[in-house]
Amino acid sequence: MGKNSRQGHKAKRKAAEATQRRRAGGAPGVDDPMRLFGAPRSPSQRQFAEQIIDQAIHARHLEEAAELERCRALLTAGAGGTAGTQVVNRALLASLLREVEHAWRRGWQPAELVRVARREYTTRHGRLMVDAIAAQMRSYSTATVDRRLQSQLAALDAQVWWEHDDHYVSVWGDRQGLDRAGVIATMIEVLHLLATLPPIEPVGPMPGTAMSAAVTPPADLDQRRLDRVRALLAKAESTDFPEEADAFTAKAQELMARHRIDHALLVATTGERDRPATRRVSIDNPYEAPKTLLLQVVAEANSCRAVWMKRFGFTTIVGFPADLESTELLFTSLLVQATRAMTQAKPSTDKYGRNTTRSFRQSFLTAYASRIGERLSAATEGVDREMTASAGAAQLLPVLAARDDAVRDAFEKQFPELTRHATAINNREGWASGRAAADQASLHGRQTVAHE
Template sequence: MGRERQDTQGPDRIVEDVLGRVLYASAPDAGDAVEAGASLLAADAGQWPAVGRLLLRRAEQLVRQAWERGWQPADLVRMARRTAPDDARPTRLAVDLIAAEARRYGTGALDPRWAAQLRELGAEAWWTADDRFLPELGGREAMDRFPLAEALLDVMRLVFGLPAIEPVGPVPGTSGRRTAPPAAPAGTSGEPKMLGRIRALLAKAEATDYPEEAEALTGKAQQLMARHSIDEALLAAGAGAGPEGAPEAVRIGVDRPYESTGAMLLDAVAEANRCRAVWNEDLGFSTVVGFATDLESVELLYTSLLVQATTAMTRAEAGQRTAGRKRTKTFRQSFLLGYANRIHQRLSAATERTVTESATELGERLLPVLAARDVAVAGAAEQMFPVTTRHSVRGARDAEGWHEGTAAADRASLGGR
């Protein structure tokens, strides 16, 4: 009788048994568990639509649990990409599972940063019905039932195994939704317009082939960022302390290879914009703590400087090859380390100069406001990360790479008018 019941069990029982074995399998046994589970899920073509609906329901629960452990959509997708850098399918499946879970929220119930991440990922339920999810997914991916079940189980196991991390925003559907910043006074530039100008300047700096032009464009963008930050600080102080006046946090991916030098560059940009960055090497991101306006500046400038550094490094390597010198990973690491070190020096000097000029213009009220924000950011960062360690970058032994990287950072100068 026991064997007869086992053979006739329905799709709901099959799905629960498979997930119980797959999700809780130890790392050495995970491959065998996924393969055996995929065989069971794909065995009956007639049950395939129902299996898809049940898997989707369980996947929504797993994704929700990941949100409650501190993860956000961009983080989850980054982990899928990080675990399979040469295969885009896990990333697409992760986006699908996020889209399925996001259906439960109305557009007005999401934190603005969360909603922006969903838009950027394109996380929308594209399948016609949950019973059609697996058949239509198989058509999109050009996969038969067994390999498709394997791929989906792998992603569900990834989501299930994500550790708890420091939250950087409210979980969807909770009452912790951020409020909008204070409105700009009449006749002044609003934040969207200012950020649009900054993005345009940085895009031109990334596109130009002339170092002097890139220097001027990036320097102008940094001036706008610094002055915009000061204006927002004074505006918030005048409006009185409130939810909009509290530091926030964002996570920024630091991708392989050379993630240690990337983390150094991000730290330099964060510090210059009155933020704190804490790098999680194992999970491939840095958490940046600061006020909303400054966080926007950090994200924009860091992304632009990465593009400029990569372009400059490619040109430097080409010059080295032309001169008959073969360059290796050590050259690239040294280049990026010299670049990050020099950028840090120049950003720090530019920030100090901008504050000095603004204090002369605005008077004594500026410095106490900035000092109060620095204290607030430091306190928020220490509350999120009470224990941190300093990380030393080793292995940069190529003097020519360091020299080329420093020169490239000088060309990307951010200082002064």
């Protein structure tokens, strides 16, 4: 997080410096709306509207309440009648589209932008972000948009529903039950958020990038084998009998482990290029910290590295594509089991009669993740010993070691400085129940040695 924080602050300083340069360029003051929007000698009403938007973003960043309110008032009034408000409307939407495009270039994806808007502000801000994304995507043909981005857009239902961009501010306000001042305030907040997002590692091609072999599903993701694994995991999650769940997941575990070994040997013998990739997994409240801990222990068990970006609510995982797939499959399945066990466990009240549900569940999930990590570590030793012996240690061990080194190097390049945080445990009953539930959980996925 250290590198991203510094980059974020650097981006903010650049934005502030750019605004100051604009102010120093001899533009009219903001106290006279007629000079900004209605003066015949004004070179461009649009340019002055954009300047006020920039100043509003800058004031929002510096928490200059009076300056921010003055800028918002000018944008709300849009001096010069209907034509003046339409100039502001066009400038606001154009600014949103421009900042969304800049976010693509800094590594952000559609679903992530909407998610962070909701986390930082409200669902209303998220809906505005969806519309800005839909409008910006008009610039690209479908053939130049990665299929994963298309899936995100479909899930967000990102569509241009308004008839004309000049009317968007008004019709969006009508939909949200906001007056013009409320719409302007919301837009400035979203613009400020977009302008100050730090750069993050790209996890795929940005919109408008021509499709190439680099964005097709990696060869090591054998789809038929993955389908079999998913089917086994689905059966394991649905059964109420631990013996059945163990049988289903043991088979899934075997398929994943053999697949990784086979692919590693194939790459080594054929000289095929195979490099670590990056994936981000969203972690939702409540109990984000223990859920993230569970994902981290699963990632480590699958020879991946993970780091939680708390502000944005997702964990970034670095590893080889097949290992990333296994990590996400295993984490999802274990989280289903953990949630079911947690909700079935009934916390008691404390000696004062107070409800302890939250502390119980926090401790439950933390203990669950900790115990799962122990089980995965123990299980990997036996699986690796068997697979290494069958494949030939002299041939396999250097290959696996090289892959671990590649993952570590890629991870450290992305995250040279990390901050570690401990999760507080304040409910012994929840801790004990969580460990017991982890002992009964099915370990879904490939077991490989974790490297720290």
